[in-house]
Amino acid sequence: MSIGSRACATTGPHEVTANGEVRVEQSASPDPERFVRDVAVPGRPVVLRGLCADWPVVRSHDGSRAALLDYLARFDAGQSAEAFIGDPAIAGRYDYGKDLAGFNFTRETMPFGAALTRIADAAATPGARSMYLGSLPTDAYLPGFAAENSLPILPPTVRPRIWVGTASSVACHYDTFDNLACVVAGTRRFTLYPPDAITSLYVGPIDHTMAGQPVSLAAGAAPDDPRYPDFAAARARALVFDLAAGDALYMPKLWWHSVEATAPFNLLVNYWWDGFASGPDAPYTTMLLAMIAIAERPDAERAAWRAFFDHYVFRPDGHPLAHLPAAQHGILGSLRAGNYGRIRAAVMKLLRGG
Structure with a gap:
């Protein structure tokens, strides 16, 4: 399998495609050294088409959603997890409440297996409440999953996390770690902004957040919202990538990104790590x-x-x-x-x- 990636960089000896992306052709399967050199060091987002297409969990979904749920059930350790649940009125867009007071969703703790069943039922029911589980370490919730669905381009100490839910939208935020997101089931749309767009994104509080990281208030607002006049400068620099099952996206740390799960049922595995740390200090x-x-x-x-x-x-x-x-x-x-x-x-x- 080749990387066959498409990067959003605009420099270098690469072929520019009609939609403005840059196609980076690789002739052999990626290895850790090439991944660091060609993908991580340049510090630009890169789409890696088909990177995880051969994973057993991806292939299990080729048959049916039930087959995927059965596959995950093999590893279920019986742990409870916190689910985000939204009324139909929010259309899966998880955000703050009015005037940043509270949030427009609720949280409910339940066993992982029960949450999967509820998510699958909601995905099959038009007008149902949206629901998702996020950032669950597979070593704790699905022991053995990582061994069957490995990613050798990353160090073995970098461990996967799983995200599963109905159609939803996660507010535009950044991570302080490098991020490799692998779509297992469904489809995802990532909208990215470079780190220096922060001055035009109208960032919310850093100590009152939905899931740990501050978010862009402007990116989730209606177009041309008068409260955010400078957001047009950031919008003009947005990079949009649509990923299908088997595709992956590398996002360097501090790149702003909103994530839309656009299918009725979606599953993603991601990896966070700091590939360039000299020690424990962040x-x-x-x-x-x-x-x-x-x-x-x-x-x-x-x-x-x-x-x-x-x-x-x-x-x-x-x-x-x-x-x-x-x-x-x-x-x-x-x-x-x-x-x-x-x-x-x-x-x-x-x-x-x-």
């Missing part, structure tokens, strides 16, 4: 600390710190000590040469007031 944690340390200082001082962050952290002009021999780089040398631990120890000492 960039999001650094951002939160910078907010309390810098965000409300005077304009001139924030500009000064921005220059220092660019020089030492973002490094648009290269390594800050490139003018010195590597032996003289000190803690600015390679993190993998022991400097990760040295810097972290210094930071922890400063946070303790030492």
